[in-house]
Amino acid sequence: MDLQLKDSAVIVTGGSRGIGLETARLFAAEGARVLICARRPEALAEAADDIEQTTGARPETAQVDVTDPTALDRLVETALDRLGGIDVLVNNAGTGTYKPFLEVTDEELQHGMAINFFAQFRLCQRVIPHLIAKGGGSIVNVAGETGIRVTPPPFRSSCTGPAKSAEIRLSKVLASEFGAQGVRVNCVVPGLVHTPDRFAKWEREMVKDELSETEAEQVRRAWGSNIANADNGWGTPEELARLIVFAASKAVPFINGAVLVADGAEDKS
Numbered sequence: 001m002d003l004q005l006k007d008s009a010v011i012v013t014g015g016s017r018g019i020g021l022e023t024a025r026l027f028a029a030e031g032a033r034v035l036i037c038a039r040r041p042e043a044l045a046e047a048a049d050d051i052e053q054t055t056g057a058r059p060e061t062a063q064v065d066v067t068d069p070t071a072l073d074r075l076v077e078t079a080l081d082r083l084g085g086i087d088v089l090v091n092n093a094g095t096g097t098y099k100p101f102l103e104v105t106d107e108e109l110q111h112g113m114a115i116n117f118f119a120q121f122r123l124c125q126r127v128i129p130h131l132i133a134k135g136g137g138s139i140v141n142v143a144g145e146t147g148i149r150v151t152p153p154p155f156r157s158s159c160t161g162p163a164k165s166a167e168i169r170l171s172k173v174l175a176s177e178f179g180a181q182g183v184r185v186n187c188v189v190p191g192l193v194h195t196p197d198r199f200a201k202w203e204r205e206m207v208k209d210e211l212s213e214t215e216a217e218q219v220r221r222a223w224g225s226n227i228a229n230a231d232n233g234w235g236t237p238e239e240l241a242r243l244i245v246f247a248a249s250k251a252v253p254f255i256n257g258a259v260l261v262a263d264g265a266e267d268k269s
Helices: 018-029 041-055 069-083 106-133 160-181 196-207 213-226 237-248
Strands: 009-013 033-038 060-063 088-091 137-142 183-190 259-262
Touching: 009 018, 009 069, 009 106, 018 033, 018 041, 018 088, 018 237, 033 041, 033 069, 041 060, 060 069, 069 106, 088 106, 088 237, 106 137, 106 160, 106 183, 137 160, 137 237, 160 183, 160 259, 183 237, 237 259
Parallel strands: 009 033, 009 088, 033 060, 088 137, 137 183, 183 259
Antiparallel strands: none
16 A cells, blocks of 8 residues: 655654654655654664664654653754654654552642643644645644543553543544644554553552563563454554554545544453
């Protein structure tokens, strides 16, 4: 299938690892011109080298803290300068806090909303005028399963879940408001995805201890025990990347305002 992405100008936030890295790689493989952003310059350099080695195309990079509005201004300016415009925005940057409600600090609450919801809201607000000026474009916001269901312990999500829910609602509102102007906005909702960095964070917060590799694997298997296809393994960043790139592509112009859940048919009862 031709995804019609060749020469498209694409921004991927949180593009140095995990789902963001694989999404940027797939866009580059499709012939798009890609700008990845993240907070750590060394991680960005490693990601750019990795993508270039596998696709032959080196992405542009920008060191950005998406919780800083002025940094988002610079990101858009950088994209316009280096890519010559913007056709696609993937709001992938985010994090999770998994603690009992009464243990969540105000700092964690503020940061969780800032990186998960405020960043997506602000960057959409800055990018959409450029998409309209070009006659249309596409945005994919990446949320998470805590935005659509109450997850059981140890995945306590009183801090993260509301932010992810807001991402989903924002996506549908923007799709309705700007669809007539050629701007499509969809939301991808991953379930449990096998990303080592995220696993380590979960273990620190939920188990509150450093685990051996054997112990960690046992905990992860317990976490994933309610996935219908658990025998086939958890979701992977590559699988999520395919869904994100497909949703962003011109191959599916009628998909707008969709909430695309990829969770391996987890038991939501």
